Amino acid sequence: MPKPPQAAQPSTAAMRDGVMVSTVIDWFASEARDLPWRREDCSPWGVLVSEIMLQQTPVARVEPIWREWMLRWPTPAALAASTQADAVRAWGRLGYPRRAQRLWECARAIVERHGGVVPGGDAALGEAELLALPGVGDYTAAAVRAFAFGQRAVVLDTNIRRVIGRAWHGKPLPAAHLARPEREFAAALVPAAAADAVAWSAGSMELGALVCAARVAKCEECPLAAECAWRAAGKPGLDEAPRRTQAWHGTDRQVRGRILAVLRAASAPVNVTGLAVLEDIEPGQLDRCLGSLVEDRLIALVENDKGAYVLG
Ligand code: SF4
Numbered sequence: 476m477p478k479p480p481q482a483a484q485p486s487t488a489a490m491r492d493g494v495m496v497s498t499v500i501d502w503f504a505s506e507a508r509d510l511p512w513r514r515e516d517c518s519p520w521g522v523l524v525s526e527i528m529l530q531q532t533p534v535a536r537v538e539p540i541w542r543e544w545m546l547r548w549p550t551p552a553a554l555a556a557s558t559q560a561d562a563v564r565a566w567g568r569l570g571y572p573r574r575a576q577r578l579w580e581c582a583r584a585i586v587e588r589h590g591g592v593v594p595g596g597d598a599a600l601g602e603a604e605l606l607a608l609p610g611v612g613d614y615t616a617a618a619v620r621a622f623a624f625g626q627r628a629v630v631l632d633t634n635i636r637r638v639i640g641r642a643w644h645g646k647p648l649p650a651a652h653l654a655r656p657e658r659e660f661a662a663a664l665v666p667a668a669a670a671d672a673v674a675w676s677a678g679s680m681e682l683g684a685l686v687c688a689a690r691v692a693k694c695e696e697c698p699l700a701a702e703c704a705w706r707a708a709g710k711p712g713l714d715e716a717p718r719r720t721q722a723w724h725g726t727d728r729q730v731r732g733r734i735l736a737v738l739r740a741a742s743a744p745v746n747v748t749g750l751a752v753l754e755d756i757e758p759g760q761l762d763r764c765l766g767s768l769v770e771d772r773l774i775a776l777v778e779n780d781k782g783a784y785v786l787g
Contacts, residue, residue, distance in 0.1 A: 491702070492664055493666075494702075495642065495643075495699060495702050496664055496666060496671075496675050498702075499638075499675060499678040499698060499699065500666075500671060500674040500675055501698070502678060502682065502698040503674055503677060503681055503682070504674070504678075506681070506685070507677070507678070507681055508534070508681070510525075510534065510538065511525075511538065511541065511542065511545075512524075512525035512541065513622070513677070518549075518550075518593075518623075519593035519595065519596070519623035519624065520549070520550055520551055520593050521545055522618075522619055522622050522623035523581075523593055523611075523615070523619050523623065524541060524544060524545065524578065525537065525541055526614075526615050526618045526619060526622075527574050527578050527581075527610060527615065528540065528574070530571070530614075530615075531570070532570060532571075534684070536568075536569060537569065540566070540567055540569055543565065544565060547565065548582075550591060551582040551585040551586055551591050551592075551593065552582075552586050552591040554578070554579060554582035555579075555582040555585070555586045555591075557579075559575075559576055559579045559580075559772070559786075559787055560785065560786035560787060562575045562576065562578065562579040563575045563576060563739070563773060563786050564739045564786060568732070568736070570732065572731075572732070572735055572773055573771055573773065574610065576771070576772065576773060576787075577609050577610030578610060580609035580610065581609045581610050584607075584608050584609055585608065588604075588607075589604070593619070593623065594608075595616070595619050595620050595624050595626075596624050598626060601620055601624065601626070602616055602617075602620060602628075605619055605620070613631075614630070614631065614632055616628075617629055617630045617631070618630050618632075618676075621672065621673045621676050621677075622673065622676075622677065625669055625670065625673055626669055626672075626673075627665060627666075627667070627668075627669040627673075628676070629658070629661060629662045629665055630676035630680070631653060631658065631661055632680055632683075633649065633689075634679070634680045634681075634682070634683025634687075635676065635679045636649035636653070636657070636661070637687060637689065638679045638683045638687050638699075639661055639679070640657075641687060641692070641703060641704070641705035642687075642699045642702065642703045642705065643660070643704060644704060644705075645704035645705045645707070645708050645711075646712070647705065647710070647711070647713040647716050648713070648716045682697070682699075690713070692705075692710065694706050694710075727760065727764050727767070730756055730760055730761065730764040731764045731767065731768055731773075733752075733756075734747060734753065734761075734764060734765065734768060734774070734784075735768070735773065735774070735786070737750065737752065737753065738774060738784060738785060738786050739786065741785075744777045744778055744781075744783035744784060744785050745783060745784060745785075746781050746782050746783045747782060747783075747784050748761065748782045749782070765784065769784075769787075771787075772787045773786070773787050774787050775787045
């Protein structure tokens with residue numbers, strides 16, 4: 476007599492993965508920071524703004540600017556009605572000011588294409604609609620779907636990649652570029668239930684930010700310590716791993732930031748080339764940075780004969 480078909484049993488590895496994922500979810504439930512964009516009453520727009528601001532910028536610097544921004548521009552329509560220069564000015568010293576420009580463009584696109592409503596709530600179309608917005612890439616689209624709309628999404632930032640790489644694969648730091656096998660492995664870890672998937676993404680991100688940081692892993696505080704492959708191997712390879720932090724002082728990025736700081740503080744066009752606060756900058760570098768800022772439409776030359784600029 477043929478045996479009745481049996482349901483497939485999860486493998487030992489899959490069960491272990493599930494336990495590790497649940498451990499992080501439980502840890503997050505008790506250890507999560509109370510951040511304004513995580514609160515129930517935060518709008519999808521607030522989540523989107525936070526995700527753009529948090530790219531390459533720590534929470535402590537983002538939070539005050541985010542609060543000011545949301546008071547001033549609580550909706551995409553409010554920001555779209557302001558100027559790009561207002562947005563760049565309000566961005567302050569968050570760095571990478573093209574993000575302010577892109578966010579302003581994004582607000583205008585949301586108004587034009589979606590009637591002022593942040594897309595992403597539609598499980599079928601949301602991802603494509605988000606990805607079509609200026610400044611929104613794979614990570615931001617997934618984060619908005621998860622954290623603003625509670626959908627199951629594969630959210631992969633550098634913190635999550637580092638936690639998975641260490642705890643599961645014993646690697647000190649993630650590769651510079653996300654390859655397909657890494658994405659597929661991370662996708663397989665995401666729980667099937669949307670609420671658990673969101674908690675896993677937020678929790679593993681928080682674990683990477685607070686406990687399993689790039690250069691200092693506080694394993695004694697980590698809920699994954701008992702299972703972590705990298706810890707079990709004695710945490711090899713970190714000292715030899717190349718540092719990705721870019722030199723800052725004297726770089727074009729720093730000079731661009733200094734030029735923008737001058738223009739942000741000014742209420743009239745500024746003759747940048749004759750300015751005492753920028754006189755230590757070598758003329759060739761100053762010209763190059765002015766040119767690239769104009770090219771990026773972050774500033775504009777308004778009085779050619781005087782070399783006077785304003786925010787774009
Ligand atoms: S045990 Fe240490 S290395 Fe492993 S995930 Fe936790 S903090 Fe990171």
